[in-house]
């Protein structure tokens with residue numbers, strides 16, 4: 001039986017948000033949680049010790065990327081991803097479906113799997129539910145994702161219906177190919193785009209297969225935030241209350257709060273490290289683009305309300321200088337702060353749920369951050 005268990009602690013009386021605990025073979029972690037992304041077996045520029053000290057519990061890595069480099073056989077020989085990257089907390093691996101669609105311009109989707117080109121050297125590649133499960137088994141992640149199709153946005157209803165039906169058949173093939181169900185959890189991924197009946201069909205197909213957890217896929221692919229929120233409103237209630245719900249690829253502070261309000265427990269996004277690498281940081285008073293000349297003589301912290309290592313020890317002027325000079329330490333400081341910011345935001349969300357005031361917290365955060373400004 002699966003080593004992944006979700007424990008519901010309480011539901012916020014003001015919203016639909018849930019406070020829970022995700023139990024994994026590598027520790028138990030409170031939800032709602034933000035999971036930093038470490039695509040190539042590293043959360044870019046940050047060490048496992050730094051991730052632990054900021055409170056990261058589960059991090060992401062990626063089937064497609066690690067299959068190509070260094071090869072899942074090498075990771076397996078190292079004893080799996082936890083020992084390879086020296087991370088002894090939770091690891092979730094995405095299945096490669098999304099990366100094939102987002103990275104490879106040439107691709108052909110067939111019932112048996114997807115034919116596409118290696119985005120690094122153009123070689124012909126083939127990925128299938130069975131292959132994705134073989135790779136994730138070798139990586140030894142605590143949570144594996146089913147191999148799915150994440151259709152482009154927008155997609156026609158006809159295309160989406162055929163895609164959902166194929167993704168459900170692929171999910172069943174993933175279950176059959178699951179070699180170590182007692183050691184690794186496998187989450188199904190609900191698709192269906194913005195079509196309520198297709199989301200319902202996808203959820204029913206997957207819930208009937210009784211996965212230990214469910215992801216809401218096919219979002220954060222360019223759709224307006226209102227569409228994402230509407231899809232969540234009619235999708236999360238279709239998922240069992242005693243299982244974790246994971247919104248893939250999200251995201252920004254407002255989307256994390258709005259996703260939690262709609263019953264999401266787990267989030268991941270490259271955003272904090274990706275924007276950190278070009279010198280953009282999230283602060284309690286909105287985004288700061290540190291290269292801006294106005295910070296040249298600003299000897300205050302990135303965020304006046306942040307107690308992270310970066311904000312306790314360095315100024316905007318210094319970090320701006322490092323980023324302008326392309327000094328590696330600069331992107332370490334911005335990446336550290338951004339990941340810390342989202343992990344701490346989820347701590348504040350959990351506290352607001354405990355005190356039944358997540359709606360009030362949303363209003364105060366949005367006002368201070370500058371969301372909803374005309």
Ligand SMILES: COC(=O)c1ccc(CCNc2nc3cc4nc(N)[nH]c(=O)c4cc3[nH]2)cc1
Nearest residue numbers: 095097098150217218219220248249271274275
């Ligand atoms: C500066 O910010 C950025 O560069 C940046 C890049 C990409 C995203 C969007 C990520 N969105 C996203 N990731 C996703 C990963 C997914 N994986 C699977 N298997 N199935 C899905 O259905 C799926 C959907 C996603 N949507 C967000 C931010």
